[in-house]
Amino acid sequence: QVQLVDSGGGLVQAGGSLRLSCAASGRAFSSHSMGWFRQAPGKEREFVAAISWSGARTYYADSVKGRFTISRDNAKNKVYLQMNSLNPEDAAVYYCAASRGGTYYDSLSYDYWGQGTQVTVSS
Numbered sequence: 001q002v003q004l005v006d007s008g009g010g011l012v013q014a015g016g017s018l019r020l021s022c023a024a025s026g027r028a029f030s031s032h033s034m035g036w037f038r039q040a041p042g043k044e045r046e047f048v049a050a051i052s053w054s055g056a057r058t059y060y061a062d063s064v065k066g067r068f069t070i071s072r073d074n075a076k077n078k079v080y081l082q083m084n085s086l087n088p089e090d091a092a093v094y095y096c097a098a099s100r101g102g103t104y105y106d107s108l109s110y111d112y113w114g115q116g117t118q119v120t121v122s123s
Contacts, residue, residue, distance in 0.1 A: 002026040002098045002112040009094060009117030012086055016121075020081040022096030022114055030074040033099045036081045037107055038092035038119075048094070049081060050104040059104050063089075083119070091121045 008020040020036070035050035049070040050059045058070050069082040079096055093116040102109025 002028055002032060004096050004098060004112055004114035006094065006096050006114035006117040009119045011120045011122065014087050014121055014123050016086055017082070017084045018086065018119060020083065020094055020096075020117060020119075022079040022081075024077040024079070024098065026077075029077045029098070031100070032112075033101070033104060034070075034072055034079045035097045035099060035104060035110060036070060036079075036094060037097060037110075038090075038094045039116075040092040043092075045095070045107055047105040047107070050099075051079065061105070086119075086121045088121045088123045091119055093118050 003025045005023045012018050031053055033052050036048040037045050038048050039045040047061050048064055049068055051070045051072050055072050067085045072079045095116045096114045097110035098112040099110045
């Protein structure tokens with residue numbers, strides 16, 4: 001069992017940066033791949049980034065590649081999403097999620113979800 005708490009969202013101007021954090025509880029955290037998804041109003045939840053259990057492999061949606069960086073600290077049971085060069089299209093509720101295996105970009109592969117944190121980008 002893994003419990004996830006997202007934080008770090010807020011209001012930022014276009015071109016600015018935010019760092020999202022996801023705190024996990026539960027001894028199984030380090031054995032899970034982790035992902036970030038987002039959902040904007042009226043849109044489906046979409047994949048943003050994922051990281052393997054060891055941190056050795058990372059994956060990104062094309063829309064955020066080169067601007068966002070996912071990382072994890074297994075000693076602290078935390079996952080981060082550094083978001084740079086934000087634009088209004090990045091505004092959404094961001095969710096971290098934990099997966100025991102499966103396709104990294106498919107939300108159905110994730111077993112546990114955080115409550116979400118709102119990111120708002122002003123133009």
